[in-house]
Amino acid sequence: MALMEVHVPDIGDLDEVTVIELLVKPGDSVAAEQSLITVESDKASMEIPSSRAGVVHSVSCKLGDKVKQGSLVAVLDVADAVPAIAPASAAATALPAAAVAVPAGAADARVPVGASAGSPGTGTIQVRVPDIGDFKDVSVIEVMVKPGDQVKLEQSLITVESDKASMEIPSSAPGLVRELHVKLGDKINVGDLMVVLDGPVGWDTLPPAAGTTVAAAVAVPAAVLPAAVAAPAAVLPAAVAGSAHTMPAHEPALVPTGGLPHASPSVRKFARELGVPLAELKGSGPKGRITETDVQAFTRSVMAGGVQTQAAASKEKAAANEVAAATDGAGLGLIPWPKVDFSKFGPIERRDMARIKKITAANLHRNWVMIPHVTNHDDADITELEAFRVSTNRENEKSGIKVTMLAFLIKAAVAALRKFPEFNASLDGEQLVLKQYYHIGFAADTPNGLMVPVVKDADKKGVIQISQEMGDLAKKARDGKLGPTDMSGACFTISSLGGIGGRYFTPIINAPEVAILGVCRSTTEPVWDGKAFVPRLMLPLSLSWDHRVIDGAAAARFNVYLGQILGDFRRVLL
Numbered sequence: 001m002a003l004m005e006v007h008v009p010d011i012g013d014l015d016e017v018t019v020i021e022l023l024v025k026p027g028d029s030v031a032a033e034q035s036l037i038t039v040e041s042d043k044a045s046m047e048i049p050s051s052r053a054g055v056v057h058s059v060s061c062k063l064g065d066k067v068k069q070g071s072l073v074a075v076l077d078v079a080d081a082v083p084a085i086a087p088a089s090a091a092a093t094a095l096p097a098a099a100v101a102v103p104a105g106a107a108d109a110r111v112p113v114g115a116s117a118g119s120p121g122t123g124t125i126q127v128r129v130p131d132i133g134d135f136k137d138v139s140v141i142e143v144m145v146k147p148g149d150q151v152k153l154e155q156s157l158i159t160v161e162s163d164k165a166s167m168e169i170p171s172s173a174p175g176l177v178r179e180l181h182v183k184l185g186d187k188i189n190v191g192d193l194m195v196v197l198d199g200p201v202g203w204d205t206l207p208p209a210a211g212t213t214v215a216a217a218v219a220v221p222a223a224v225l226p227a228a229v230a231a232p233a234a235v236l237p238a239a240v241a242g243s244a245h246t247m248p249a250h251e252p253a254l255v256p257t258g259g260l261p262h263a264s265p266s267v268r269k270f271a272r273e274l275g276v277p278l279a280e281l282k283g284s285g286p287k288g289r290i291t292e293t294d295v296q297a298f299t300r301s302v303m304a305g306g307v308q309t310q311a312a313a314s315k316e317k318a319a320a321n322e323v324a325a326a327t328d329g330a331g332l333g334l335i336p337w338p339k340v341d342f343s344k345f346g347p348i349e350r351r352d353m354a355r356i357k358k359i360t361a362a363n364l365h366r367n368w369v370m371i372p373h374v375t376n377h378d379d380a381d382i383t384e385l386e387a388f389r390v391s392t393n394r395e396n397e398k399s400g401i402k403v404t405m406l407a408f409l410i411k412a413a414v415a416a417l418r419k420f421p422e423f424n425a426s427l428d429g430e431q432l433v434l435k436q437y438y439h440i441g442f443a444a445d446t447p448n449g450l451m452v453p454v455v456k457d458a459d460k461k462g463v464i465q466i467s468q469e470m471g472d473l474a475k476k477a478r479d480g481k482l483g484p485t486d487m488s489g490a491c492f493t494i495s496s497l498g499g500i501g502g503r504y505f506t507p508i509i510n511a512p513e514v515a516i517l518g519v520c521r522s523t524t525e526p527v528w529d530g531k532a533f534v535p536r537l538m539l540p541l542s543l544s545w546d547h548r549v550i551d552g553a554a555a556a557r558f559n560v561y562l563g564q565i566l567g568d569f570r571r572v573l574l
Ligand code: CAO
Pocket: 404, 405, 406, 407, 442, 443, 444, 445, 446, 450, 474, 495, 496, 497, 498, 499, 500, 507, 508, 519, 520, 521, 522, 539
């Protein structure tokens, strides 16, 4: 191993940028091109990647630091082959600003049409996407102007976002927006037309290049635009050079004003993964920047029911409508639900359904109506497994982790899903998506209603770890603190009423899964062993399955196999 320094590579015209996020800490393993820190300028935030794979030895900057080209970002332990304490390939990663010339024609930032050089009055100016370096097909995430708006030189027109950077693209000319050629979600590239302006002809006193429409002779303003970066393909801005004439200085600190939430790319990504609408958050960072903590806090308040997103509010309304439609039968073309004045028959109390109950009701209703359910009931002999569970708990008494039957059932379900992959699948149109991961959901009864937290990668965990995670998740569920990631991604769900009682029931499949296992309370029963009735502890199993994907024989085999595993848990190892 050798130590290798990673420096801030060429960030173009930018003098200093602020470190707004540290994405790694000492001891972390990083891959080549993995982002180490996020920095922010007036108009762009960008992540600075590692040029090599290694283990972070030390991080050399802290939040709020101002860094510039050459500043030390981190020291990595890397596999030999590079000189110790050699500067990371900052030079290799950097592309001098001068190299980012505006290509003739395609990349011209503005093209006055029919304008005579230096003449007064107005002309039509096409403002195109300037050279944005190595990027292709960056997404438009905000459009900040509309037809009729007056824009100033360098005023931001749109914001685009790649995997690792978001940046504003400014106007290369002042004028009145006549036509808008981009919309949210568009993928844009260098040279694409953004807007057509009615602008002052010759405002920059620059004569058009002979025989062309201004094209290469016109420079892009020295705004914050990303430049192509050689290996690794980092996202770093560089001023776009290439013109002899001076452009006006930057406007100071332009925080996006058009309503776009101010957040770094990784925070945006994090929020997108959680489904958090950034526009509904108030940032607690400098200049109102939304931080990861803000996103987490927002998620927590949503889960605790303190806050509701606008989308959830409209979903809830739709759910309420659906509940209404379901209860009056109109949505299904059935005769209306009977309307009864119950108070005629005795005292009553009316109670609004809790929010989670309404949402659950809408989901259950859809799943019940859309999925052709069949339920197979069976019993598993868990006499030995229960004895093992009890002795395990006795041995681990001091650890405070109690293993319940449900943890064994999760492990057994993984083994059955492995053997019958069509149970670990989802329907997507006419395709079946077969999953190669094993995330198991379990129904948890909470004061707010039914929640389904998910034990991720249950195939890679032991029964004790699963028990511990289940305990933590069940507690979070009861406290209303489950986050969306705690409840997403399940392949298969188990609903255990074993702690309560009962024999068999028909659990409703949790779409888009294709099966669910219901479990009730085990009881000691007389079982014929070929010679005599012997007392055995029998666990009732109820497997509901989607008949579009699974057929009855497969379901029976699944249940039989599950019973065999629970009867002799050593089979999990096979
Ligand atoms: N047979 C007999 N006893 C069982 C059992 C079974 N199948 N499953 C659990 N038990 C016992 C446990 O061993 C425990 O006994 P002790 O207190 O003596 O140790 C007791 O029942 C309580 O168990 P538990 O419910 O706390 O633990 P769990 O791991 O079985 O379940 C959880 C955890 C969160 C799933 C459960 O508390 C819960 O919420 N269940 C309800 C799920 C539900 O509502 N399903 C319906 C969905 S469809 O509307």
